[in-house]
Amino acid sequence: MSTATDRRLPDDRVPDDQVASGDTSTPPGGRSGRDALSEMSNPHRARAVKDVVARVVMWAAFFLAVVPLVWILGTVIGKGFHMLTTSTWWTGNQRNVNSDDFGGGARHAIEGTLQMVGITALIAVPIGILTAVYLVEYGRGHLARVISFTVDILSGVPSIVAALFIYAIWVTAFGFSRSGFAAALALVLLMIPVIVRSTEEMLKLVPNELREASYALGVPKWATVVKIVLRTAFSGIVTGVLLGIARVMGETAPLLILAPYTKNFQRDLFNGNFPTLPMMINQDRGDFALATAAERMWGAALTLILLVLLLNVIGRVIAHFGAVKK
Amino acid sequence: MSTVTGVSAADQTPGPDGRRPLQADHASTGRVGDRLFGGAATVSGVFVIVLVTLIAIFLIVQAVPALMDNSANFFTSRVWAPGGEQPAFGILEFLWTTVTASAIAMLLSVPVGVAVALFLTQYAPTWMRRPAASLVDLLAAVPSIVYGLWGLIAFAPVFKPVQSFIEDKLGWFPLFAPTGISGGTICFIGVVLAIMVLPIVTALSREVFDQTPTAHKEGALALGATQWEMIRTSVLPFGRPGVISASMLALGRALGETIAVTFLVSALADGNPWSWSLFNGGETFASKIANNASEFSNPNKTGAYIAAGLVLFVLTFVVNSIARVVIERRKAFTE
Numbered sequence: 116m117s118t119a120t121d122r123r124l125p126d127d128r129v130p131d132d133q134v135a136s137g138d139t140s141t142p143p144g145g146r147s148g149r150d151a152l153s154e155m156s157n158p159h160r161a162r163a164v165k166d167v168v169a170r171v172v173m174w175a176a177f178f179l180a181v182v183p184l185v186w187i188l189g190t191v192i193g194k195g196f197h198m199l200t201t202s203t204w205w206t207g208n209q210r211n212v213n214s215d216d217f218g219g220g221a222r223h224a225i226e227g228t229l230q231m232v233g234i235t236a237l238i239a240v241p242i243g244i245l246t247a248v249y250l251v252e253y254g255r256g257h258l259a260r261v262i263s264f265t266v267d268i269l270s271g272v273p274s275i276v277a278a279l280f281i282y283a284i285w286v287t288a289f290g291f292s293r294s295g296f297a298a299a300l301a302l303v304l305l306m307i308p309v310i311v312r313s314t315e316e317m318l319k320l321v322p323n324e325l326r327e328a329s330y331a332l333g334v335p336k337w338a339t340v341v342k343i344v345l346r347t348a349f350s351g352i353v354t355g356v357l358l359g360i361a362r363v364m365g366e367t368a369p370l371l372i373l374a375p376y377t378k379n380f381q382r383d384l385f386n387g388n389f390p391t392l393p394m395m396i397n398q399d400r401g402d403f404a405l406a407t408a409a410e411r412m413w414g415a416a417l418t419l420i421l422l423v424l425l426l427n428v429i430g431r432v433i434a435h436f437g438a439v440k441k
Numbered sequence: 442m443s444t445v446t447g448v449s450a451a452d453q454t455p456g457p458d459g460r461r462p463l464q465a466d467h468a469s470t471g472r473v474g475d476r477l478f479g480g481a482a483t484v485s486g487v488f489v490i491v492l493v494t495l496i497a498i499f500l501i502v503q504a505v506p507a508l509m510d511n512s513a514n515f516f517t518s519r520v521w522a523p524g525g526e527q528p529a530f531g532i533l534e535f536l537w538t539t540v541t542a543s544a545i546a547m548l549l550s551v552p553v554g555v556a557v558a559l560f561l562t563q564y565a566p567t568w569m570r571r572p573a574a575s576l577v578d579l580l581a582a583v584p585s586i587v588y589g590l591w592g593l594i595a596f597a598p599v600f601k602p603v604q605s606f607i608e609d610k611l612g613w614f615p616l617f618a619p620t621g622i623s624g625g626t627i628c629f630i631g632v633v634l635a636i637m638v639l640p641i642v643t644a645l646s647r648e649v650f651d652q653t654p655t656a657h658k659e660g661a662l663a664l665g666a667t668q669w670e671m672i673r674t675s676v677l678p679f680g681r682p683g684v685i686s687a688s689m690l691a692l693g694r695a696l697g698e699t700i701a702v703t704f705l706v707s708a709l710a711d712g713n714p715w716s717w718s719l720f721n722g723g724e725t726f727a728s729k730i731a732n733n734a735s736e737f738s739n740p741n742k743t744g745a746y747i748a749a750g751l752v753l754f755v756l757t758f759v760v761n762s763i764a765r766v767v768i769e770r771r772k773a774f775t776e
Contacts, residue, residue, distance in 0.1 A: 172556060250486065273757055275697060277496075341478070420587060
């Protein structure tokens with residue numbers, strides 16, 4: 116999810132490209148590609164042809180890209196929607212529902228997913244925000260560079276490697292069993308860099324004048340950061356957090372390794388199997404040829420997308436109304 | 442840059458007021474509150490370093506004993522039998538599948554993604570830009586398991602005839618040799634991965650292209666350039682580092698993608714003859730580990746999978762470092 120556009124300051128100037136070339140039919144000079152074709156002599160015609168070819172290629176690329184993407188959304192909505200309207204979907208679980216049975220609900224998985232990402236956010240958000248505060252407000256010299264670099268490394272760690280690491284430390288070294296909490300720990304690893312980067316960008320948008328004014332009034336640095344800087348950037352930080360949650364919500368690899376699925380309601384994050392939406396989809400993977408199983412998978416997929424989308428929309432709304440004012 | 446990947450190029454770039462962000466100022470008063478808060482921030486930062494170091498250390502420590510017992514060559518063997526008295530395992534096959542599928546994904550998604558980004562910033566009618574960009578952003582947020590599900594159920598039947606057509610016409614060429622496998626071939630996985638990372642490439646490239654200085658573009662147009670020439674001489678050179686780092690980030694995603702690939706792969710039988718064909722099956726690092734999560738029973742077996750994970754970690758580390766270097770160089774130019 117690209118958020119920088121939304122987190123940018125309210126954009127009240129005309130986008131550059133509209134000034135330069137927004138109206139493609141009459142670029143400066145008054146020649147459109149087509150006019151140029153008919154009016155110009157040979158060497159110029161080659162350039163004009165190239166221009167038209169490029170335009171055609173860009174349009175073609177756009178439609179080429181849109182086809183599979185719309186196809187995916189269309190399939191998920193088309194095949195998953197009626198599951199969401201069944202009476203038990205939002206209230207029941209999958210207990211005693213086999214692959215070839217219709218029905219059952221997803222409530223256990225929805226609750227499980229929300230609970231897991233909630234715990235993840237609880238751990239990752241303070242670490243992420245404090246790290247960003249360090250990088251922007253305190254960081255200097257080698258330490259800041261090294262931290263910034265390791266955040267980049269962390270953001271590149273594949274989810275399966277994060278899961279293996281938590282397995283190695285939590286299960287093999289400490290001897291705990293696989294559980295929802297172990298999976299949440301792996302998600303923390305994936306979420307920290309997202310929070311750090313988004314918070315960092317927001318903190319940098321806070322004008323220095325605010326900090327200086329605060330210092331001039333004799334406010335100590337920590338209070339300036341907490342009461343001025345973080346408060347000014349608050350909505351942007353919340354947006355980043357929501358997008359970070361949305362990002363880890365659909366991660367499946369850590370769940371595969373660390374949190375085996377259960378069809379029952381399960382609120383205990385520390386013992387036993389744990390239900391989550393991605394694992395609910397994964398559960399029926401082997402039986403996708405059965406209409407009943409496929410339906411359940413599409414239904415769970417649509418539910419997951421809706422949750423992710425909801426977080427994104429809330430995040431954007433907050434970003435829109437709470438952007439840092441200049 | 443964007444939070445698609447959490448990586449941003451904005452570390453030291455000037456803020457909106459054109460100044461560098463506040464560097465080490467000396468506003469700290471040395472009071473308890475200051476020391477506590479500053480300390481907490483520092484500890485968090487150091488914690489991140491410790492975390493990354495621990496990842497490397499734990500993976501290495503748990504991989505080494507298994508590697509010591511390994512009776513096959515880890516890098517050149519295609520056997521995967523980590524259990525038992527005489528464990529033997531090698532990663533050659535996973536390496537081939539992972540790298541080839543990701544390469545296909547890059548070959549398809551980077552040109553298309555860049556073209557779509559150019560379309561969205563330079564060609565699209567104004568009314569179309571915002572909704573289309575939002576659609577792309579939405580798709581970048583769709584969880585990968587959905588791409589896997591779609592690939593498995595909806596896309597695989599459509600891809601099948603395409604594959605048989607290519608096998609028919611170009612089967613003499615080793616890369617396209619028929620293998621009798623349909624469904625989760627390397628090529629198919631590459632295509633699905635391409636569709637998956639396309640929104641990422643597009644979203645990041647679009648942001649960079651959007652920042653091309655108007656003066657560059659107007660300058661080109663004023664010299665009589667056609668729109669394409671303007672793009673080629675001002676937008677593309679300006680956006681090149683951004684496109685490269687976006688591609689690297691997408692490549693990192695493709696290399697490490699787990700669940701979508703796990704949905705799609707056709708595992709090969711033991712002792713399968715080596716084939717260069719893109720229409721062969723085969724597991725990637727991530728899918729092999731994910732598919733065998735239930736096998737993590739004894740330390741040696743687990744160690745073998747962790748060793749495979751370590752190679753994947755190193756692979757993505759290298760890719761991300763290259764992206765980082767590109768970003769740094771760009772900064773050096775812009776400052």
